Amino acid sequence: MKLDDLPTPCVVLDRRILQANLDRMAQAVSRLGVALRPHMKTAKSFDVARMALAGAPARGGITVSTLAEAEYFAGHGITDILYAVGITPRKLDQVATLNAAGASITVITDDPATASAIAAHPARPRTLIEIDCGEARGGIAADDPALTEIARRLGGCLHGVLTHAGHSYSGRSVDDMRRIAEAERLAAVTAAERLRAAGYACPVVSVGSSPTALHAASLEGATETRPGVYMFGDLFQAEIGTVPADGIAVTVLASVIGRRAAEGRILVDAGAMALSKDRSTEAAPHDFAFGLALDLLGRRGYGHSLVRRANQEHGIIDLDPATPVSGFAIGDKLRIAPNHACLTAAAHDRYFVVDGDDTVVAVWPRINGW
């Protein structure tokens, strides 16, 4: 089957690019001497997880962003799972069910009352204390007095600390990423040392985002890193150097459904639903609006042709002046590189896999929802 035969819109995954992205990260993490616990929030696919875990420093465990992912991957035999979003007491019941079925779900918290609820719950999951390293999202500061109080309340459930430098996405140079990676490392290691000084074991020191995992000068004291979006890449990650410009593994396949010669514009059947409304590149050096049009082989064959508007099922592409509307007929297919792979992929329930060309070699399902 060829891409041209597929119903549109749908998502194409280029396995050759994916493998190159995995290799680049495996090499970086290997150099840093920590374990890779890939974050499956972007791919949400067992087939992709299998490839990501084949990299040298992987220890077999993954990270997830929802309990639906945890259930899906556990059902496929990946049992060592870190659920890296702050747990609520009510969600412990589902963790208990998964653990009773053979999974080993690790949870995170930054809240003393929740720590008590974890210790009292029959699930008694391994728990990491979430540390804030500057993102100002989840986590307490490494020097917060609550750290040892949470540890005390967790008792035997305490398994280590975790932090996430999500603000690495605001970095614009390798130096920026190194600085943020060092802040991330330092926050986690400082918290771990405080716990150890207070008499608590702290076997896991978990850090990571794609940019900091790739660019860190050292992760000394950390035990694992949790990058995710590096697998697929997207226009934003290419802008900040996580993947090269030709390192975007997921694209949306679309059909031309309208032509406006006077405005140098074509319409495609990939709009806000198929692409998402993500505008990450608005803050990047180059703004790609809602996506960059590529040809059927995924090449930059149409210059700087961008999806300028994204209505529900209409993508409105303003063509590069060197690309005439007359080159497109209704029904012609093209591909669109997305701003943000995590959100774009989430609109679809499967990947049509290619190996660098337009032949579909596999169809891989993915898990969505909660």
Place this chain on the structure above:
Amino acid sequence: MKLDDLPTPCVVLDRRILQANLDRMAQAVSRLGVALRPHMKTAKSFDVARMALAGAPARGGITVSTLAEAEYFAGHGITDILYAVGITPRKLDQVATLNAAGASITVITDDPATASAIAAHPARPRTLIEIDCGEARGGIAADDPALTEIARRLGGCLHGVLTHAGHSYSGRSVDDMRRIAEAERLAAVTAAERLRAAGYACPVVSVGSSPTALHAASLEGATETRPGVYMFGDLFQAEIGTVPADGIAVTVLASVIGRRAAEGRILVDAGAMALSKDRSTEAAPHDFAFGLALDLLGRRGYGHSLVRRANQEHGIIDLDPATPVSGFAIGDKLRIAPNHACLTAAAHDRYFVVDGDDTVVAVWPRINGW
């Protein structure tokens, strides 16, 4: 079952508000003397369609934005379906399959070559010619010479004309909406009269968006209108007067997963995945960032508390100064009114239905994807 018992994030649909929104539109359309062909792109639910079609001027037909919707609704016995996105020749096969199974799918085109493909295809669906009334998306101008050429090529498939004033979303007053509604009406009626003058029958003259259907002074010459988002409403539609401030029927139920007292901030488990990255209200009189926090009963109990950041699974709510962080515990539930109901609802596969309070009275599935 109470909302507080549901796993989060999920979508709550308030049937009482939905009914009020349906009643308001039924009244407007009844006054205008046209048929209501509700657009199911927002709700994508048979249960909602049943309610929307119960309004006085409905003739039993609906509008859809994907062929997946067409298949779903036809499977539930709603057979008179207008697929209001430009058709491609390849998609006619699926239309033929649906029509052979008892549906009557009407398609649209603005392209002569596609018109020939429609007339030559065994599906031979009823076809409307798409007219542009100022949105600059799909459609040809009402005075475009191609109009009669497309009609000639369609032959017996020609069934009328259709236009869509999507630019009514840029209106900010009832006067604006009236002006745009009149341009919409005039474009469709002018095209229909040109066709009739050239000897073609043109039984259907289809117009409509929620704002123009509600506010049009007259739809003389039009036969039907196709509003959709009026059913649910959202923060943006409330800003432009389609629904009142308390007329937003869909909200996202979320749990508190983090607290940052120093910053007056809480984290919830509804982020970009559960809310979408839509920022429609950025261009409205009041900007609600990624959503407005409401209490468990859907009331504005937290003042102007907005979802300021939407990471993948984290919503970061900056609380109104009068709402202290100490009022929230981890696991507490609240609701979030979305910017754009179509995109937010699309992240979820079912509605938890309430009647103005926090008791779940039904669970209604919805159809997503393509």
